Amino acid sequence: MSAVPETPDTSALAQPRSAPGGPVDATVVPRYAGENTFARLPRLQDQPGADTVVWGVPFDTGVSYRPGARFGPGHIRQSSRLLRPYNPALDTAPFASRLVADAGDVGVNPFDIGSALETIQRAATELAGTGRKLITLGGDHTIALPLLRVHHARYGPLAVLHFDAHLDTWDTYFGSPYTHGTPFRRASEEGLIDHAHSMHVGLRGPLYSRLDLAESKRLGFAAVHARDFARRSLDEIIERVRIRLADRPVYVSLDIDVLDPAFAPGTGTPEAGGMSSRELLEVLRGLDGLHVVGADLVEVSPAYDHAELTGIAAAHALYELISVLPTER
Numbered sequence: 001m002s003a004v005p006e007t008p009d010t011s012a013l014a015q016p017r018s019a020p021g022g023p024v025d026a027t028v029v030p031r032y033a034g035e036n037t038f039a040r041l042p043r044l045q046d047q048p049g050a051d052t053v054v055w056g057v058p059f060d061t062g063v064s065y066r067p068g069a070r071f072g073p074g075h076i077r078q079s080s081r082l083l084r085p086y087n088p089a090l091d092t093a094p095f096a097s098r099l100v101a102d103a104g105d106v107g108v109n110p111f112d113i114g115s116a117l118e119t120i121q122r123a124a125t126e127l128a129g130t131g132r133k134l135i136t137l138g139g140d141h142t143i144a145l146p147l148l149r150v151h152h153a154r155y156g157p158l159a160v161l162h163f164d165a166h167l168d169t170w171d172t173y174f175g176s177p178y179t180h181g182t183p184f185r186r187a188s189e190e191g192l193i194d195h196a197h198s199m200h201v202g203l204r205g206p207l208y209s210r211l212d213l214a215e216s217k218r219l220g221f222a223a224v225h226a227r228d229f230a231r232r233s234l235d236e237i238i239e240r241v242r243i244r245l246a247d248r249p250v251y252v253s254l255d256i257d258v259l260d261p262a263f264a265p266g267t268g269t270p271e272a273g274g275m276s277s278r279e280l281l282e283v284l285r286g287l288d289g290l291h292v293v294g295a296d297l298v299e300v301s302p303a304y305d306h307a308e309l310t311g312i313a314a315a316h317a318l319y320e321l322i323s324v325l326p327t328e329r
């Protein structure tokens with residue numbers, strides 16, 4: 001009988017990184033091997049000094065149509081394995097100019113939305129600590145409300161840049177105030193949103209009433225509609241967005257259904273006629289130099305995805321978002 005060695009040789013399982021604190025080196029460990037962290041970054045427990053944290057909120061109890069966004073965080077991570085360290089569009093190495101870690105997923109109650117919102121708010125507050133930037137993987141859009149509360153507590157009224165096919169400023173569904181169609185109305189009522197500097201991008205699709213748009217304006221949102229992308233240049237749209245956000249603390253909430261279902265089929269409330277991935281990535285790059293303080297990416301529902309289309313679009317969008325985060329280092 002052979003004895004178990006006291007210190008087993010695990011060198012073949014080592015995960016060398018291309019740069020300290022960065023992703024696992026894909027020239028040494030194949031991309032499809034190893035742990036499922038975002039962009040193959042270190043876990044927060046192995047990189048506690050991280051100034052930026054990617055984390056998952058697997059919650060989809062707030063949806064009005066197809067479920068499944070609770071599986072979004074794992075799917076986005078899996079689809080992020082091909083991201084490389086250097087971003088040529090912005091001439092930046094996002095994981096070298098800041099220290100990023102993956103904090104895993106928070107465990108939230110799937111049967112009690114009130115309890116889930118409390119848990120998300122508490123976990124986000126703890127993770128943000130004394131100044132870490134948070135990049136949150138949803139989950140359905142309900143989770144934006146506790147995230148906005150946490151960012152408001154630190155930065156004051158937020159210039160919310162909301163990418164979405166939907167307004168999400170509706171009042172209630174079946175009498176429930178906390179759903180994925182209502183977070184920005186609640187946030188506006190709570191005073192979390194800077195009314196002069198917030199904006200929807202990518203709106204489209206039938207509404208409940210003609211008044212919906214006027215209501216969302218009253219709640220503080222200007223709007224770029226999906227149709228505008230057919231008629232105006234990207235430069236013009238990016239300029240409009242930059243003027244609106246100005247020098248305010250910007251919180252980006254990105255519902256993946258802002259993309260056309262051709263680019264992102266894996267989502268719960270798809271609408272025809274949306275942005276292309278290329279347009280979305282360009283608008284995100286256009287945020288470079290603004291005061292982005294945090295972001296979420298929500299509504300990825302992998303059961304409706306095909307060939308990781310939606311996961312890849314989400315992972316790339318997050319890569320651009322991390323690339324435009326201001327560096328304090």
Ligand SMILES: N=C(N)NCCCC(=O)O
Pocket residue numbers: 064065141166168180181255257268269299
């Ligand atoms: N937040 C998302 N994805 N969708 C909201 C759709 C609300 C509705 O069913 O009318």
Ligand SMILES: [Zn+2]
Pocket residue numbers: 164165166255257258269299
């Ligand atoms: Zn939406």
Ligand SMILES: [Zn+2]
Pocket residue numbers: 141164166168180255299
């Ligand atoms: Zn939404």
